[in-house]
Amino acid sequence: MSRLAYFDTAAGASGDMILGALVDLGLPIEALRAEMAKIGLGGYRLETKTVQRCGMRATKVDVVVGHTHDHHHDHHHDHGHDHADAHGRHLGEIVTMIEGSGLDAEVKQRSIALFQRLGEAEAAVHGTTVEKIHFHEVGAVDSIVDIVGSVWGLRWLGVQRFVASPMNVGGGTVKIAHGVYPVPPPATARLLESVPVFGEGSLERCTPTGALLVTGHAAEYGPVPAMRLTNVGYGAGTRDTADRPNVLRILVGESTESSLSADRVLVLEAEIDDASPQLLGGLLESLFTLGVKDAYLTPVQMKKSRPGVLVTVLAAPSQREAVEELLFRETTTLGIRRQEWDRTTLEREIVRVTTAYGPVGVKVGTRGGRVYNAQPEFEDCRRAAQAAGVPIKEVIAAAIVAYRGSR
Numbered sequence: 001m002s003r004l005a006y007f008d009t010a011a012g013a014s015g016d017m018i019l020g021a022l023v024d025l026g027l028p029i030e031a032l033r034a035e036m037a038k039i040g041l042g043g044y045r046l047e048t049k050t051v052q053r054c055g056m057r058a059t060k061v062d063v064v065v066g067h068t069h070d071h072h073h074d075h076h077h078d079h080g081h082d083h084a085d086a087h088g089r090h091l092g093e094i095v096t097m098i099e100g101s102g103l104d105a106e107v108k109q110r111s112i113a114l115f116q117r118l119g120e121a122e123a124a125v126h127g128t129t130v131e132k133i134h135f136h137e138v139g140a141v142d143s144i145v146d147i148v149g150s151v152w153g154l155r156w157l158g159v160q161r162f163v164a165s166p167m168n169v170g171g172g173t174v175k176i177a178h179g180v181y182p183v184p185p186p187a188t189a190r191l192l193e194s195v196p197v198f199g200e201g202s203l204e205r206c207t208p209t210g211a212l213l214v215t216g217h218a219a220e221y222g223p224v225p226a227m228r229l230t231n232v233g234y235g236a237g238t239r240d241t242a243d244r245p246n247v248l249r250i251l252v253g254e255s256t257e258s259s260l261s262a263d264r265v266l267v268l269e270a271e272i273d274d275a276s277p278q279l280l281g282g283l284l285e286s287l288f289t290l291g292v293k294d295a296y297l298t299p300v301q302m303k304k305s306r307p308g309v310l311v312t313v314l315a316a317p318s319q320r321e322a323v324e325e326l327l328f329r330e331t332t333t334l335g336i337r338r339q340e341w342d343r344t345t346l347e348r349e350i351v352r353v354t355t356a357y358g359p360v361g362v363k364v365g366t367r368g369g370r371v372y373n374a375q376p377e378f379e380d381c382r383r384a385a386q387a388a389g390v391p392i393k394e395v396i397a398a399a400i401v402a403y404r405g406s407r
Helices: 015-024 029-037 091-099 105-126 141-156 186-191 208-217 277-290 317-330 378-388 392-406
Strands: 003-008 044-053 056-065 161-164 173-176 179-182 227-236 247-255 261-272 294-301 307-315 337-345 347-355 358-367 370-376
Touching: 015 029, 015 056, 015 141, 015 208, 015 227, 015 247, 029 044, 029 141, 044 141, 056 141, 091 105, 091 141, 105 141, 105 186, 105 208, 105 277, 105 317, 141 208, 161 208, 186 208, 261 317, 277 294, 277 307, 277 317, 307 317, 317 337, 347 392, 358 378, 358 392, 370 378, 370 392, 378 392
Parallel strands: 003 161, 056 227
Antiparallel strands: 003 247, 044 056, 173 179, 227 247, 261 307, 261 337, 294 307, 347 358, 358 370
16 A cells, blocks of 8 residues: 555645644654754744644644744745845755755755746746746745755655645735735746635635645645545644634545555657757756656657657646746747656655665565565665765665665
8 A cells, every 4th residue: 555645725735834734743843953954044943832723733833033023924924034034035045055955865856846846936927037036935044944844844754645635725815025916826826727726715825835835746636535544734824713723734644545556647748859969968957856757868860850859758747837848948849748647656665774884765666565676765875885985886785685684
């Protein structure tokens, strides 16, 4: 059985609500603090407490920044910023900060991909380029911690599949850096394209950070899938509303739908015969930074006997717009074909093993309880090999031996 997590967003979603639900599920707050310290941000502290929301117990996580103000909106800080961050940050500054941190490579990659996607949404809304976008709200310390911390925490869950309910965006208006806007504000609406949404209540229920994190992880939307429920976490928003508990639930369990993991994958293709190989090499790097499932180049023979390249990208359906924007921006193609495929995959989990060179993750693929594949994570092996001054293949071999010895 595959392990899955379900975002119940009936009351909305925000970064602090997701962090609260993760801590409520058992994510150690000290471990979260230690991971966030690797980013190099200062002047804040992470606080957690148990609160009541409409009579329901939930966990509240706050990123408390020096000289913070009381922001009068539903989810505490997605649209506010501290004095030190009053001028926000450009995307390049945030990417440099994350790349230079001591975070795990997969956490870095997914966090950067989310900020890139947010930048593209903001650029489309304001009619400019990603490079010129200045993050007034989501460039603030609290929101950077919310996003990167949630990425790390959701990976900590060790699930293979994320599903979400239709997203409640709320109603009314919200004040952001550019003025007063109807709910959902422009960037949030852009992030929720192709996602089922509804509006209940007179408050902003789904913030940009909440929309970014849920849509960046969930590949399916609908009712709670068939599963054997093992744990439920409740993350609180700031306000205690009277109409419904202002909480986001994350349900975690084992899928009972099949012994195999099945999902949908978006396939995008474009043939190119007029681009430099240097551009195409950089294209693959950009696609993987975006967080696609796979991307590759295939030599093809095109019209007028010209040699060309077929670019193929496998991505989550929710990534369509971001992938298409990147392909149009970074290549010379004039069109992109797309289709969705059903696929069946082995259940996957990362097993940590101890070697003479340090801890290494081993990706294990199973079906019906039988192990079909076990492969050490290359980046873990590379880092351990560099630290020990030994060939990578020695670390890989040691990790395989350690995994077999642990069975």
